Amino acid sequence: MEKYNINHLRELEAESIYVIREVAAQFENPVLLFSGGKDSIVMLHLARKAFWPAKIPFPIMHIDTGHNFEETIQFRDDLVKELGIDLVVKLVQDSIDKGRVAEEKGPNPSRNRAQTTTLLDAIEEEKFDCAMGGGRRDEEKARAKERFFSHRDEFGQWDPKNQRPELWNIFNGRKNVGEHFRVFPISNWTEMDVWQYIYLESIKIPNLYFTHEREVVLRDGAWLAKSPFVSLKEGESWQKKIVRFRTIGDMTCTGAVMSEANKLEDIIDEVAAARETERGGRADDKRSEAAMEDRKKEGYF
Amino acid sequence: MSNQDTKQYNEVTEGYLNMELLRFTTAGSVDDGKSTLIGRLLYDSKAIFQDQMEAVERASKKSGEEEVNLALLTDGLRAEREQGITIDVAYRYFATPKRKFIIADTPGHIQYTRNMVTGASTANVALILIDARKGVIEQTLRHSYIASLLQIPHIIICVNKMDLVDYDQKTYDTIQKQFEAVSSKLDVQDVRFVPISALKGDNVVDRSKKMDWYEGPTLMYLLENIHIGSDNNFNEGRFPVQYVVRPQTKEYHDYRAYAGRVAGGIFKVGDAVVALPSGFESKIKQIVEFENELTQAFPPQSVSLVLEDEIDISRGDLIVKKNSIPKSDQDIDMMVCWFNEKPLQIGGKYAVKHTTSDARCMVKEVVSKVDINTLEKDFEDKSINMNDIARIKIRTTKALHYDSYRNNRITGSLIIIDESTNETIGAGMII
Numbered sequence: 001m002e003k004y005n006i007n008h009l010r011e012l013e014a015e016s017i018y019v020i021r022e023v024a025a026q027f028e029n030p031v032l033l034f035s036g037g038k039d040s041i042v043m044l045h046l047a048r049k050a051f052w053p054a055k056i057p058f059p060i061m062h063i064d065t066g067h068n069f070e071e072t073i074q075f076r077d078d079l080v081k082e083l084g085i086d087l088v089v090k091l092v093q094d095s096i097d098k099g100r101v102a103e104e105k106g107p108n109p110s111r112n113r114a115q116t117t118t119l120l121d122a123i124e125e126e127k128f129d130c131a132m133g134g135g136r137r138d139e140e141k142a143r144a145k146e147r148f149f150s151h152r153d154e155f156g157q158w159d160p161k162n163q164r165p166e167l168w169n170i171f172n173g174r175k176n177v178g179e180h181f182r183v184f185p186i187s188n189w190t191e192m193d194v195w196q197y198i199y200l201e202s203i204k205i206p207n208l209y210f211t212h213e214r215e216v217v218l219r220d221g222a223w224l225a226k227s228p229f230v231s232l233k234e235g236e237s238w239q240k241k242i243v244r245f246r247t248i249g250d251m252t253c254t255g256a257v258m259s260e261a262n263k264l265e266d267i268i269d270e271v272a273a274a275r276e277t278e279r280g281g282r283a284d285d286k287r288s289e290a291a292m293e294d295r296k297k298e299g300y301f
Numbered sequence: 302m303s304n305q306d307t308k309q310y311n312e313v314t315e316g317y318l319n320m321e322l323l324r325f326t327t328a329g330s331v332d333d334g335k336s337t338l339i340g341r342l343l344y345d346s347k348a349i350f351q352d353q354m355e356a357v358e359r360a361s362k363k364s365g366e367e368e369v370n371l372a373l374l375t376d377g378l379r380a381e382r383e384q385g386i387t388i389d390v391a392y393r394y395f396a397t398p399k400r401k402f403i404i405a406d407t408p409g410h411i412q413y414t415r416n417m418v419t420g421a422s423t424a425n426v427a428l429i430l431i432d433a434r435k436g437v438i439e440q441t442l443r444h445s446y447i448a449s450l451l452q453i454p455h456i457i458i459c460v461n462k463m464d465l466v467d468y469d470q471k472t473y474d475t476i477q478k479q480f481e482a483v484s485s486k487l488d489v490q491d492v493r494f495v496p497i498s499a500l501k502g503d504n505v506v507d508r509s510k511k512m513d514w515y516e517g518p519t520l521m522y523l524l525e526n527i528h529i530g531s532d533n534n535f536n537e538g539r540f541p542v543q544y545v546v547r548p549q550t551k552e553y554h555d556y557r558a559y560a561g562r563v564a565g566g567i568f569k570v571g572d573a574v575v576a577l578p579s580g581f582e583s584k585i586k587q588i589v590e591f592e593n594e595l596t597q598a599f600p601p602q603s604v605s606l607v608l609e610d611e612i613d614i615s616r617g618d619l620i621v622k623k624n625s626i627p628k629s630d631q632d633i634d635m636m637v638c639w640f641n642e643k644p645l646q647i648g649g650k651y652a653v654k655h656t657t658s659d660a661r662c663m664v665k666e667v668v669s670k671v672d673i674n675t676l677e678k679d680f681e682d683k684s685i686n687m688n689d690i691a692r693i694k695i696r697t698t699k700a701l702h703y704d705s706y707r708n709n710r711i712t713g714s715l716i717i718i719d720e721s722t723n724e725t726i727g728a729g730m731i732i
Binding site: 009012013014137151160175 | 418422535549716
């Protein structure tokens, strides 16, 4: 007898494509949030599949902190050209210049929190009624409580204690004027699933994910890359190391890992053996036990 | 499996591609060992990372607890940690070489029935914990009823805390008999029993050395091997149309495909199909999955269908196989679980979402209310409040094309939405 089943990766893929199609059908002006990281790259790949052979029917938006790795921006621009999709870029610097948000003080000013202001302003300006993000429930414990379709009030806030029940595969995207939704199509994927899928589908990713030599400094347990945005504190110095990045965020808060993995197979082996979560290298999550929950309530990604 | 999964990969990936996805739900209250059991499954399958464990150790110490409190791994919100309770559904992930697991971890108190129902809606398996010292209690009935109402295909009864009853076989046998007496009243097909101690690890991942009298499999073995291949409906062809793909490019000038996720049956190229509500007939010309053309599609695949004829089909329509037409009706008889503080109003008007279709409805009648602690039906009390489960009759503004929930969890389910607040206020299972 013929077997009618698909493996778990194809099932996750089918679920995500279903969610992305629901977004295109239920909202008038959705946007896909793109950071240049592997999760948003996978989302974009899934969106291509969802509407093929038609073009992706929504633009992508990058909230640019100005603290990006150069490679990320290059990768983004190449991909946009290749796919022929619209790219909206919103600069955190503009929000700072307009006085909407203040730059953090200190030797290591992070624009992580400031992004939220830029993102919410952009959603309002561009009249986006839904923003898709690459958040995964396995990343962090506040994210574990997130819905696929997450309702945001007119201030863009998340109310975790008052979320809409989400049953079966029926998604309720109804809202009032001025409110919007955040949708997380790859909610059920783990870090390993993402890597296996990139490998399976031969998806292009930035070289930052592979091993290379780079000058880094050890701060609060994370290896930060040398950049104009990170200045040395007393007693610190730049050291040349063989590293790669497990996640890609701002240069001010993304820690590198010591690794010689130069192909996807090696990365997969590394992920399989890892004893630290991928966000373990992220200084932005280490600020308090509920750092992510607090940022999410304000309207963070 | 899709065509493109046939190339050769390294060993890790080869293994990974053979894994199935199993979703299970757990319901329980603070002291029945649910968190300990989940913590044990995650810990023993190495799904807990060092930095997560360290964070939990720090938090346990801070709240003055002697042992590491594994519940802190699952309670994600500040309010949950402060109050020491689980409020919402939390999703957890772990994998063994055989399967990837998604746990929908839900609170077990009666005031969280709606969360249990939510977690149960997508599950293949329900884990129900029974404290060996207490036996079958009200909560066991409640959880079992929800599992049967939501038609979770498999139930595993974990008789927990066996260490506290000296691993006594008689205690276990009595509980099994107690439960079997209860489950005969429920619509459940596949029930398994395992005596465990989540705290000590007996029969969770490793076989217990203290219960030689038990010859069945461990909990992990069951989770890895329960046959879930037939949990989907493969009989009646059902394809709710989500989105119409029209590239409008030179290359694909007149191309029109109907995108959706197969909700039932097996669709093959050449199959005769009917579009509902129009009733127009056609044949499947192509089944498209990105750059591949497939010869067939089945649940839960997301594909697009290209038909031989140009007929008018849009989102919300249902493409079915000609040999298996579903029921179509405006009068719907169903079980409902109520989610909102505002009680259900007889005569009230609500919005309804059924598959990809939107409609409005009016509540015609409350037939009976279920006391989920005793499983008794109450035909007198018509007040349906938050967390209540009842049988009701509604009339919709247009015909729904549906199957009974028992036959198809996708075409047999719907949600009820408050039109003023847009909140999801009820879950319906069509009878």
